[in-house]
Amino acid sequence: MSLVWGIRSGDEGAMATLYDRYSSLVYAVALRVLGETGAAEDVLQEVFMQLWRNPAAFDSGRGNLGAWLGVITRNRAIDGLRKRRPETDIADVVVSVEPDMADAAERSRAMEKVRGALVGMPEAQRSALEMAYFEGLTHTEIAAKTGEPLGTIKTRIRAGLQALRKVFEA
């Protein structure tokens, strides 16, 4: 937990601090989804500009900023990938997550745990989860791609998400 105030010249300084802390995470997510550096840089810019324009969208009482930015970034990038208009207003996104991602060391520990959990998953589960998350495919699209029943795909995705959660509950 840290306390930062932007004083005197508005809060450009506070934004720079936030950028230095979270830009790697935001950029990595955008790049993973979009696969192209120029587009990822645009999403990075957009996400931080959103925060600048509407800091109240992030409800600090209900989640941590790193997690929230991760979710916002992925959603923005998917919207870009699928050429659709942004679906949710960022203010509607509430995220609650256990690990505190403000600290770089904490974040890299969490990262290791998540990667470990993904590696430990059955291949079909991991790939359903990643197709839904990083490609924004619907369960219908995933089912068509893999030739498996809709219900199976749905259940896999949920079980996959919960498996990630469990890693942090231990």
Add this chain to the structure above:
Amino acid sequence: MSAHQQFADDLALLALGTLQGDERVALEKHMEGCPACRRELERLRGDTALLALSASGPKPPQRSRERLLKAIAQEPRAKKIPARRSSSNFKPWLAAVAFLLLAGFFWRQSDRLAQRVAQLQDESVQQQAQLERAREVVSTLTSTDAMRVTLVAAQTPPQPQGKAIYVRERASLIFLASNLVSLPPQKAYELWLIR
């Protein structure tokens, strides 16, 4: 099978933003009356944030940072300030010995506060006394007719100063400020708590 179980898989898809059509409409309708599902949706969104963490790669290029800072410099914050952050316009107050004092409390949930007050009333005399003392401190801090004096070495010009005392567990924050420079109309001071 309870309604939650029926919707469990769909909640995960909604968290991922990939639930469409009738299924989405049905789930959203159910959630209006179901706090448990709304909570679970938040948790699932948190789980998707964990997935975001599995992405790794090179750092963004330096030009991205410059681009952002340039953009925000060109787009000053609107003067409308969100209520949930502590913010105020400070004006220098009277002369050199006069100090502006601002105390604010964040109580995360007012019902929790009410409960807490009720609890305290039921508890021992000793706690009552402690509470009284706490109240005295607060009322001294917040009193409009309180005299505030900061002692500094002679010949020291008044320095802008801000002090924040924050207790995470209680979600309470006291901010004291003095001699802050008055801002142009479009600017406001903000205090950010970043987690």
